[in-house]
Amino acid sequence: MGFGAPGSIGLFLLKRLGGGLLAIVGVSILVFALLHMVPGDPVDHLAGGEATPDQRAKIEKCMGLDKPKLEQFGAFLGHVVDGSLGRQCSVGAGDKRTVAARILEVFPHTIWLAICGMLVAIVLALPLGMIAAIRRGTWIDTLATTTSLSMVALPQMLFAPLLLFIFFIGLGWFPGPTETGPKAMVLPALAVGTHLMAMLARMTRSSLVEVLGEDYVRTARAKGLPEGRVLVRHALRNALLPVITIIGLQFGSLLSGAVIIENVFARPGLGTTLLDAIKERNYPVVQGTVLVVAGIYVIVNILVDIAYGLADPRIRRG
Amino acid sequence: MSRLRRLNLSPSAWVGLVMLAVFVFAGVFGPLIAPYDVGPTSLDLPNRFRGPSAEHWFGTDSKGADTLSQLLWGARSALELSFIVVAISSSIGLFIGTLAGWFRGAVEEVIMRVVDILMAFPGILLNIAIVAIVAKPGIGVMIFALSVNGWVGYARVARGQVLALRERDYVTAAVALGASNRRVMLQHLLPNLMAPALVQMTFGFGSVILIEASLSFLGLGPQVDYTWGAMLDQARTFMWKDDWFQIYALVPGLAIMWVVLGANLLGDGLRDRLDPRQRGRA
Numbered sequence: 383m384g385f386g387a388p389g390s391i392g393l394f395l396l397k398r399l400g401g402g403l404l405a406i407v408g409v410s411i412l413v414f415a416l417l418h419m420v421p422g423d424p425v426d427h428l429a430g431g432e433a434t435p436d437q438r439a440k441i442e443k444c445m446g447l448d449k450p451k452l453e454q455f456g457a458f459l460g461h462v463v464d465g466s467l468g469r470q471c472s473v474g475a476g477d478k479r480t481v482a483a484r485i486l487e488v489f490p491h492t493i494w495l496a497i498c499g500m501l502v503a504i505v506l507a508l509p510l511g512m513i514a515a516i517r518r519g520t521w522i523d524t525l526a527t528t529t530s531l532s533m534v535a536l537p538q539m540l541f542a543p544l545l546l547f548i549f550f551i552g553l554g555w556f557p558g559p560t561e562t563g564p565k566a567m568v569l570p571a572l573a574v575g576t577h578l579m580a581m582l583a584r585m586t587r588s589s590l591v592e593v594l595g596e597d598y599v600r601t602a603r604a605k606g607l608p609e610g611r612v613l614v615r616h617a618l619r620n621a622l623l624p625v626i627t628i629i630g631l632q633f634g635s636l637l638s639g640a641v642i643i644e645n646v647f648a649r650p651g652l653g654t655t656l657l658d659a660i661k662e663r664n665y666p667v668v669q670g671t672v673l674v675v676a677g678i679y680v681i682v683n684i685l686v687d688i689a690y691g692l693a694d695p696r697i698r699r700g
Numbered sequence: 701m702s703r704l705r706r707l708n709l710s711p712s713a714w715v716g717l718v719m720l721a722v723f724v725f726a727g728v729f730g731p732l733i734a735p736y737d738v739g740p741t742s743l744d745l746p747n748r749f750r751g752p753s754a755e756h757w758f759g760t761d762s763k764g765a766d767t768l769s770q771l772l773w774g775a776r777s778a779l780e781l782s783f784i785v786v787a788i789s790s791s792i793g794l795f796i797g798t799l800a801g802w803f804r805g806a807v808e809e810v811i812m813r814v815v816d817i818l819m820a821f822p823g824i825l826l827n828i829a830i831v832a833i834v835a836k837p838g839i840g841v842m843i844f845a846l847s848v849n850g851w852v853g854y855a856r857v858a859r860g861q862v863l864a865l866r867e868r869d870y871v872t873a874a875v876a877l878g879a880s881n882r883r884v885m886l887q888h889l890l891p892n893l894m895a896p897a898l899v900q901m902t903f904g905f906g907s908v909i910l911i912e913a914s915l916s917f918l919g920l921g922p923q924v925d926y927t928w929g930a931m932l933d934q935a936r937t938f939m940w941k942d943d944w945f946q947i948y949a950l951v952p953g954l955a956i957m958w959v960v961l962g963a964n965l966l967g968d969g970l971r972d973r974l975d976p977r978q979r980g981r982a
Contacts (some may be wrong), residue, residue, distance in 0.1 A: 401813075401816055402820065404813060404816070404817070405813075405816045405817045405819070405820030406820060408813075408814075408816075408817030408820070409817055409820055409821050409826075412817070413829060413833075416829070416830060416833050416834075417833055531961060531964060531965070532957065532961060534960070534961075534964065535906070535956075535957045535958075535960035535961035535964060536953075536957050537910060537913060537914075537932070537953055537956045537957060537960070538914075539913060539914065539917045539929065539932040539933075539936075539953065539956075540932060540949055540950070540952075540953025540954075540956070540957070541953075543932075543935065543936035543939055543949060544946075544949065546936075546939075547939050547940075547946060551939075551940055635822045638821075638822045638825060641824065641825065641828065641914075641918070642914055642917065642918075645917075645918060646936065653825070656825065656828070656829065657828065657832070657918065660828070660829060660832035660833060661832065668829070668833075672821070672829065675821065675822065675825060676820050676821050679820055679821060679822060680820050
């Protein structure tokens with residue numbers, strides 16, 4: 383992951399982008415193969431039971447199912463290049479939007495949830511992890527560590543419905559499922575954020591504990607710097623590097639849809655779209671969503687690597 | 701047992717070990733001691749949505765089935781699935797990772813590209829996609845889906861370890877003495893992979909349970925109503941209806957938490973002992 387000499391940043395980027403592109407194509411082929419290997423006619427699902435042969439033929443043609451497999455994959459790649467990701471097919475006046483349009487419509491919901499959830503997580507996790515590390519071995523540490531360990535293990539399938547039960551059904555403070563809008567964001571963001579918080583707090587603690595044992599921290603203390611300055615300028619800066627990596631990677635997976643949370647709160651998003659499309663056996667939408675998800679994931683991972691390289695002089699200067 | 705003692709595990713790792721042992725016990729013997737049947741035969745409509753009582757310690761579900769019995773059968777199903785998935789994933793992963801680390805060159809390049817491809821997609825979404833696309837829910841499909849990307853972690857661990865091991869004197873010596881690739885890998889590399897692999901397996905155990913429950917929760921699991929994920933799904937559907945039904949969510953939810961917490965505690969402890977380089981990392 384090192385950049386080596388400063389001039390090789392471009393080369394590093396190029397290599398990562400190439401690898402990422404290869405991975406995205408690989409995932410697309412994998413999903414394409416799976417979709418087409420599986421028995422069962424997608425036309426049945428999309429056309430419904432009482433479709434006439436004529437309508438069936440229309441859908442088949444629209445989806446390109448009458449063509450050879452290789453040509454179908456070629457057509458998919460073509461739709462990737464023209465940015466539409468293909469068309470949705472249905473009988474009569476169904477959903478005529480392109481796949482890209484459908485994804486673009488839900489994507490803002492996913493982005494907002496990711497940002498809000500991440501904010502909740504960071505705001506809670508950093509203080510918790512730092513206090514635990516500074517007060518290492520005291521009851522505060524034990525409490526903080528136990529809390530985050532349990533929260534990591536707490537399944538979202540329990541936590542999210544419980545949040546709804548308490549704050550929507552019981553207290554009526556926040557709106558329930560299917561609602562959108564700022565107030566409806568609170569519970570999903572809490573559900574996403576609490577889980578992440580636990581991971582980040584653990585990471586912050588262990589990283590800070592490690593850094594506090596380093597020679598340069600001892601040196602800083604030995605030359606008489608005030609403890610607060612040692613902590614902020616010397617320890618925290620370095621301790622946060624791995625935490626930032628985790629934040630980035632987790633953000634990447636949040637951007638690809640927090641599928642359980644979206645499901646519980648019946649929120650539109652990439653996760654629900656993929657799930658719905660799979661249930662409808664809507665090939666173009668499944669393939670388009672998979673491509674977008676993989677793309678986001680790969681790009682975020684590369685950005686995290688770059689950020690890490692920029693933040694850590696040891697890596698930057700190699 | 702004596703080997704276990706020599707590991708000198710931390711108290712929290714012991715707690716994790718005991719928690720996992722309880723789960724394994726429940727999974728093996730649970731269905732035998734379950735007070736009631738589960739599944740279609742347990743239909744008892746007059747007794748649906750009951751709160752805790754002497755007959756039904758944790759109440760009953762929307763079909764009148766006993767919650768405790770479902771919990772115990774769910775433990776069996778979770779144990780079976782996670783055991784099989786971890787066994788398959790780790791065997792494949794260790795094998796492939798060892799190949800990559802030992803042969804280097806084109807073999808390594810191809811394997812690591814495949815690893816990259818599988819890592820280029822959020823794990824659970826890939827599992828969902830596979831299970832849902834195959835559209836024949838069942839334990840077999842689930843095992844397949846979880847193993848498709850499950851081996852990747854083990855392969856990376858094995859490759860990293862082999863890359864370090866191949867420089868060791870005893871490996872060089874074995875090669876110099878004319879040992880075959882097969883012999884070097886089986887006799888010298890594999891035994892030294894077991895420690896980090898065990899750590900990975902312990903964590904893997906917890907995460908497989910979690911993913912399995914998520915899939916069942918989304919209605920993509922085996923079509924039975926007693927897996928922990930399916931119980932949670934039922935719980936959120938009827939949570940609003942009845943004063944006592946929240947307990948039906950808590951029971952499987954806390955059971956999942958129990959197993960995952962146990963696996964994480966034990967995994968942390970094992971990592972501290974078996975993989976000192978990683979000590980202190982979260």
